[in-house]
Amino acid sequence: MLxxxxxxxxxxxxxxxQRLLALLRIPSISTDRIHAPDCEAAADWLVQDxxxxxxxxxxxxxxxxxxxxxxxxxxxxxxxxxxxxxxxPVDPLALxxxxxxxxxxxxxxxxxxxxxxxxxDDKGQLMTFVEACRAWIAVHHKLPGRITMFFEGEEESGSPxxxxxxxxxxxxLRADLALICDxxxxxxxxPAVTTMLRGLLGEEVIITGPRMDLHSGMYGGAAMNPxxxxxxxxxxxxxENGRVTVPDFYDGVEELSPELRAQxxxxxxxxxxxxxxxxxxxxxxxxxxxxLESIWARPTCEVNGLSSGYAGEGFKTVLPSKAMAKISFRxxxxxxxxxxxxxxxxxxxxxxxxxxxxxxxxHGASPxxxxxxxxxxxxMARQALSDEWPRAAAFTGSGGSxxxxxxFKTILGMDSMLIxxxxxxxxxxxxxxxxxxxxxxxxxxxxxxxxxxxA
Ligand code: BES
Ligand code: ZN
Numbered sequence: 534m535l536x537x538x539x540x541x542x543x544x545x546x547x548x549x550x551q552r553l554l555a556l557l558r559i560p561s562i563s564t565d566r567i568h569a570p571d572c573e574a575a576a577d578w579l580v581q582d583x584x585x586x587x588x589x590x591x592x593x594x595x596x597x598x599x600x601x602x603x604x605x606x607x608x609x610x611x612x613x614x615x616x617x618x619x620x621x622p623v624d625p626l627a628l629x630x631x632x633x634x635x636x637x638x639x640x641x642x643x644x645x646x647x648x649x650x651x652x653x654d655d656k657g658q659l660m661t662f663v664e665a666c667r668a669w670i671a672v673h674h675k676l677p678g679r680i681t682m683f684f685e686g687e688e689e690s691g692s693p694x695x696x697x698x699x700x701x702x703x704x705x706l707r708a709d710l711a712l713i714c715d716x717x718x719x720x721x722x723x724p725a726v727t728t729m730l731r732g733l734l735g736e737e738v739i740i741t742g743p744r745m746d747l748h749s750g751m752y753g754g755a756a757m758n759p760x761x762x763x764x765x766x767x768x769x770x771x772x773e774n775g776r777v778t779v780p781d782f783y784d785g786v787e788e789l790s791p792e793l794r795a796q797x798x799x800x801x802x803x804x805x806x807x808x809x810x811x812x813x814x815x816x817x818x819x820x821x822x823x824x825l826e827s828i829w830a831r832p833t834c835e836v837n838g839l840s841s842g843y844a845g846e847g848f849k850t851v852l853p854s855k856a857m858a859k860i861s862f863r864x865x866x867x868x869x870x871x872x873x874x875x876x877x878x879x880x881x882x883x884x885x886x887x888x889x890x891x892x893x894x895x896h897g898a899s900p901x902x903x904x905x906x907x908x909x910x911x912x913m914a915r916q917a918l919s920d921e922w923p924r925a926a927a928f929t930g931s932g933g934s935x936x937x938x939x940x941f942k943t944i945l946g947m948d949s950m951l952i953x954x955x956x957x958x959x960x961x962x963x964x965x966x967x968x969x970x971x972x973x974x975x976x977x978x979x980x981x982x983x984x985x986x987x988a
Pocket of ligand 1: 690
């Protein structure tokens with residue numbers, strides 16, 4: 534059953550690349566309203582592609598970007614596949630070597646890559662699964678089991694429509710297991726099943742001092758500067774050991790079990806080269822903890838954006854009226870997002886002088902999730918991946934967040950399995966994003982093997 538499908542994937546690779554390039558040419562940036570029609574176009578493209586393959590597929594409008602759901606095949610086990618067709622904004626545009634939505638295949642020292650926004654996150658990954666199904670249908674005239682495709686267009690902007698959509702379409706979406714392709718390999722040769730995802734809490738803080746921007750000579754010394762207030766707050770968020778100081782922040786954070794620690798130690802992660810690749814050498818997390826543990830199993834607080842006063846060219850002696858920071862917390866274990874939000878806000882309020890005002894905007898809150906690795910499907914998938922790649926598959930954590938995995942469990946009672954083929958150097962969310970052709974090709978072959986094993 535499997536071998537002709539793998540052969541078909543190999544033979545069809547050039548066409549599969551062309552299809553991915555076509556999808557990548559659609560600038561489906563979800564955060565920016567200007568690109569709403571492009572998100573519609575990407576959803577239409579996917580509906581058409583699924584329909585051409587024999588799926589019953591539909592675009593479902595939401596108050597934001599549309600969802601795409603398609604279903605085909607029959608069998609005892611029903612699999613739901615999730616990916617997102619929206620992409621991150623492209624700025625800073627000047628740092629791109631070519632237009633982000635004019636993708637191309639390039640030769641690099643590490644092999645051929647597909648360069649363009651969304652190549653790795655998540656259109657290329659999403660298409661690995663679609664292409665595996667296409668090959669299966671081409672060879673066997675049907676899928677190995679019942680498959681529902683579920684594509685979201687708001688993942689990069691906090692998924693505002695996701696919960697209401699899932700609540701309203703439980704019957705359409707409920708399956709035996711969800712497969713999600715939006716994560717990384719462990720390294721170039723080692724595939725991974727991601728078993729833990731961090732949660733995410735986003736907060737925007739705006740401090741207002743004087744009613745308007747002031748001359749810093751006329752008012753400096755008289756008026757409180759909101760940038761100073763904000764800087765003091767930000768610097769108080771971590772102690773000298775890199776621990777987050779928000780009260781009760783670590784409630785629900787557990788230490789790694791000795792078994793998991795030993796398993797991760799056995800992966801041989803090279804933290805020196807991980808940091809060197811981004812121009813750094815000193816781990817900046819909690820003291821006494823390794824980089825892998827800090828990324829996969831520890832919570833964090835990071836400033837993602839910061840602005841106040843004059844930041845243009847030259848100099849301006851201004852005492853700003855406002856100062857703003859966007860702050861995110863990655864969460865692990867049983868940390869409760871809304872409790873941390875309240876504790877954070879109380880801490881910030883306590884540091885704002887009576888003369889200044891503080892305003893908060895919320896930007897999403899999702900808890901960490903841990904996958905049910907005792908489900909036999911995990912061992913089957915691990916075996917299938919190990920058959921395809923040079924090294925045996927690892928069970929890994931991930932520093933990133935994919936809120937849908939948690940919602941599959943809480944809303945649909947369904948476990949998720951996260952398998953992806955990205956590399957650390959794919960530059961997701963950055964200029965010059967790429968996806969290795971090898972990831973794309975072996976990704977399709979991996980899914981074909983997993984489908985053979987699971988469905
Ligand atoms: N694909 C990423 C998640 C990811 C990143 C997995 C790196 C593995 C390695 C996903 O599209 C993403 O970026 N998610 C956002 C969360 C969202 C709520 C904005 C994230 O993690 O910041
Ligand atoms: Zn993604």
